Amino acid sequence: MKKTMAEVQVVRPSSDQRESGRLQVLDTIRSAGRIARIDIAQATGFSPATVTAITSELLAAGLIEESSSDDQPSETRRGRPRVTLKLRGKAHRIAGLKVAQRTITMLIVDFEGKTIVDHEMEFPTARVSPTELVDRILKIVDATCRKGGFDRTGLSGLGIGLPGQINSVSNFVHWSSSLLERNVELGALLAQRLPFPVFVDNDANLVAKAEHLFGKGRESRNFLVVTLEFGVGLGIMIDGEVYRGQRGCGAEFGHTKVQLHGALCQCGQRGCLEAYVGDYALLREANGVTVGEPYTDVAQLVAAARGGDQVAMSIFERAGAMFGMGLANLINIFDPDLIILAGRSHNKRHIFLDAAVTRAMQSVVQVDAPPPEIRTHGWGDLMWAKGAAAYAIEKVSGLTVKDVTRNAS
Template identity: 50%
Template sequence: MLMDLAALSGLDARDATRLRVLQCIRSQEEISRTDIAQALDSSPATVTSACGALLEAGLIREVERAPSGAVQRGRPRVMLQINGAAFLLAGIKIARHAFLVVIVDFKGDEIGTYALPLAESRMQADALVRRVRTALDAACDHLGVDVAQIAGIALGMPGFINGQTGFMHWSSSVIERNVDFVPLFQVHLPCPTFLDNDANLVAKAEHLFGAGRGLRNFLVVTVEHGVGMGIVLDGKLYRGERGCGAELGHSKVHIDGAVCQCGQRGCLEAYVGDYAMVRDASTGRQTDAPTSIAEILAMARAGDALAHQVLERASEILGVALANLVNLFDPEHIVLARSRPELDPPYPDIMLDALRRNTVQVDAPLPGLTVRNLDKSMWAKGAAAHGIEMLSILKVRERGAVDAA
C-alpha cells in the first residue's frame, strides 16, 4: 500500500516503526517476525516490540503454521496477519450522478457496495456532506451493517484537493471554492473522515489491485466528465506542494481555446472530457443533439461528420497529452482509465499514433499502456484503501498515546 511520507511526519520514531511494521504485514498474506526484521533491515527486538503493540491494539493477529516438509517436527511457526475484523471502513466515490459506497474490513476485503443516485451534480459543501451521511446510512442498512461499526470514511472527489488536510480549493462537485471540509465532517459524520482527489485514489487502487501492482513508477490518467491523473513515483503517491499536483486535465493545450468547467480556457479536458465532447458535437444542431459519448459514437457510425471530427480531435489531443507525460516522467507504465464506452476504430489508433509521433525518440520501447473502462467500484476501492492507510496512522498514534500515559 502507498504510504504518504507527510503522514509519517507527525509520528515519533517508535510509532513510525510500528506503522512500517504494520504496512510490511499488510503487503503479505502472512509473515513472521524474523522476515519482517529482514525486510525492514531492523533488529528482531525492535520488530518484536512493535508487533506486541500492534497485537494489543488488535490491528494484527497471530496464526500458527506447522513446519513445512515431509516430517512435521518442531514447534509451529507463528505468523502474523492483518486482523480484518478489527474495523470496518467506507470508501465513497463522489460522482456526478451518484455516490458509490464500498464497505471493507481492515484487511481490505469487500463487504459490499451501494449506490445512492443524485438529482444534482453540484451542491453546497454542507449539503454534500449531509448527502454523504445519507449514503453511508443507506449502504449500511442495505448491507446489514451497524453504522457504529464504521471506524473511518474516505471520500474521493474530483478537483484541487489537499489529501493531507481535507482542504478543497475547487471541485466540479461543489458550488463554493476554498472549503475546509474537516469541520463539516466533524459535525455531520460519525467517525474520522478523509478526503482526497479521486484520481489519486484510483492510482492507489491500481497499485493495490490493478496494473500498477509491483511497479515503482507509473501514471494513471482518468477520463470521464473531466480528466484526472495520479502519479506514483518511487512507490509513493506524488501530490505536489499544496496537495494540488497532477491536474493533467487543466494543463493547457490551446491558448485562448475552449472554455473549461474550471473557468479557464484551453484546458485538456475542455477537448476530451465528456461534457466538452457533448458540447462540441452539439454545435449548430437545432435538434437531435447528443447527450452522451455513446450517442456521439452512434452518430459517427451513422456517418455524421461533426461527431467523427469531435472524436478524431479528442483522440489526437489525448494522444499528444500522453506523449507529454512520457517525455516528462519516463514512467514504467501508464493506465488510461475511462468511464465511457470503448471507442471504435479508427479512434484508438489515432490516439496511439499521436502518442508515438510526439514522444521523444530513444532506442528503448515506450512505457506499457493499459487502457481500461473504469469500473466505478475501482474509485471507491481506492477511497477505501486511502481510508485504511489513514485509519492505520490514527490507530498507531492512539496506541502511542496509551503507552505514553
C-alpha cells in the same frame, strides 16, 4: 577514566521513531498478507527483538493476530507449524466513497481490505452546495451501513474521492466540479456530522492508489494513471507513493493548456485539455452543430461516428489529436514505467484512444530505449471507492499506531 552511569548519555528512540517503526511493521504485514516475525525483521531491517516487541504491542492492541496455517498440506508437514502474523480484519470497518457526476458509490471493507458491503445512489443534479453534498454523503453512509447490518458508529474512518483541486492534508477543497462554491472546508463540515475521521483526496489520486494495490500498477512503483470520464484526471505514483504537490493542486492534467484562447473548460478557464476530450466537451461540440435531437450520452456520439457521421467523426479525430498531444507531454516530463488509461467509459473511447496513443508515440522525444507501456483499464465507480477505502485504511492505521505509541509511552 571510566564514566559513571550518570555521565553516560542514554539515547532512546523518539516517539516519532517508535511510531514510524510500528507503522512500518504494520505495513509490512499488510503487504505480505501473512508473514513470520523473522521475515518482518529481514524486510524492515529491524532486529528480531525489536520486531518481537512491536508485534507484541500490535497484538495487544488487536490490530494483528497470529496464525499457524501455512501453504503446506497437513499430511506433509513436519514438526511444529510456523507461526505467522496477519492483520485482524475485525479490528476496523473502514469506508471508501466516490463522488461522481450524478452518483455516489460507497464501499465498506474490514481492516484487511475485504469487502463487507457496497452501495450506490443516484442524484438528480451534478453540482451542489457544500451543505447538500454533506447531506448526500451522510445519506449514503447511513444507507450502506444499514445494508451491512450496523450503523455509522460501527465505522472507524471514511475516505472520499472527489474530482478537483484538493489539499488532502487539511481536507480542504480549492475547487471541484461537484461543488457550486470554491474554497470549501469539506473535512470540517463532515467532522461536525460524523463520529469518525474523514479523509478527502482527489479522485484520480485514489485511482492511482487502487491501481497500485489492486490493479495494473501492482508491479510498478513509478507510473501514471490518466482518468478519462466526464473530466480528465491524473494520478502520479513515484517510488510507490502518490505525488500530490505542495498545495494538493498538482497533477491537474485535464487543466493543462492545449489551445490558446480555446474552448471553455468547466474550471472557468479556456484551452484546457479537458475542454476537448471530457464527456461534456464532446457533447457540447456535437450539440452545437447537430440539427435534430441533441446527444445526451457519449455512447450515442460514438455510435454516430461508427455509423459514418462526418461531424461525430471529426469531433473524435480532434479529441484524439489533443489527447495524444497531452500524453506525449506526460511522457516527456515524467518518463514513467507505465501509463494506465482508466475509467468506466474507456471502451467508448477506443474510437480515438488508439489514434491518440499512436500520435503520442510519434511526438515524444526519440531515444534508443523502449517507450513506456500504455495500458487501458476499464472499471466502474466501485474501483474508485476501493481506492478511497485503501486511502482511509492507510490513514486509520496511522491514527491507531499513534494511539499505540501514546499508550506505550
